[in-house]
Amino acid sequence: MMWDVPADRALRMLRRDQARQSLLDTTHGLLERRPWPEITIDDITTGAGMSRTAFYQHFGDRQHLLLTLFGALAEDLAHVGDTWMHGGEDPAAEHRASLAALTNLYLEHGRLLQAVFDAAVSEPDVAAAYEQLAAGIVAATADGIRRDVANGHTQVDDAEEMSRALSAMMERYLLRSFGRRPFADPAAVTATLATVWTRTLYR
Template sequence: MSTLPGRRRGPSKGDRRERAILETARALLARKPLADITIDELAAGAEISRSSFYFYFDSKIAVVVALLHDMSGDLGRDSGPWLDGSGPDAESLRAALTALAVLWRDQSRLLAGALAAAPGCPPIAQWRAGLRAAHVQRLAARIERDRAAGLAPAGPGARVLAGLIDDLRAAAFAGAEDPEALVGDLVTVELRMIYGNFGDHHPAG
């Protein structure tokens, strides 16, 4: 079978260098804050010159934005069973929050730095807004389903409530020394925000 015209057989040298810059940034962020990382360090880690760095990224922020987009799938990877389910399912919520807490533990400097920079950095703000909107849409749909089924009480608008929950999570994890230690409390708080005294609700089986 012939190869289609223009089809790459594998990653190009440019692809590999771009990936090397991103991996260097990820490794550096594990050791020190974003503000302390320099272009020279990123270039040296990728074994390219400073001038070559600018062929792939126009700034350090552009590297951060690329890392954040790479991570977007991981941030919501384990939330499906909770967001697509029904009723005060503490175990599904706990699993979703635990996965999120582990990611925050491993990528705390990148995520916390991104949230702090977002108000003054349109590309990061756009990333955060898109991530928030996707979560709010799915969580609001869940809240509306449960209210329609009589599993959750009436309350604030579903999108308003979902937005408050998303903002609460981000603020809690951004300020936590041990994100995993917050999971139990977040499960309780989020379920109470949606279901009130959720222990009194018994979904029909």
């Protein structure tokens, strides 16, 4: 019997993890069809084949679940521009590669990011998480611009403000392109972003 206890505990943990993942996957699927304000806990639990009581065993509320989904994506967003941010001999080409990767990320997860953007209007915790990620991206981009200035690739007087302006434009454009259906053409979106960034920074 002593050997059965760890095995039983491992099985309970596995089932708990599977139930939690089912709630996350169901929410992700619902976001592909409906905007976040229209999705209720009952919608999520019904789709996952679970009870409301089971939902609250994993998440405090809808916002907690949304933040969990966002947290899993935030790391990818923070590093999607690494090809350019790590620097190289051809910053314009590296920037285009990073923008293509970012476009693909929004194509796959834009509905989730739109949900976070929508929820941030009224939910302080969601707004704080969103702003923390956005601030980190702006700071990293500003560092990349300053590096390109130092290397003679561009001439920008205020890297921080340039980063804020370009990042805000890009965020809204990508959300409008992939936050809700119908989606824009990913190739056209990447080309447009590359034109804006490269002509602004590298002329």
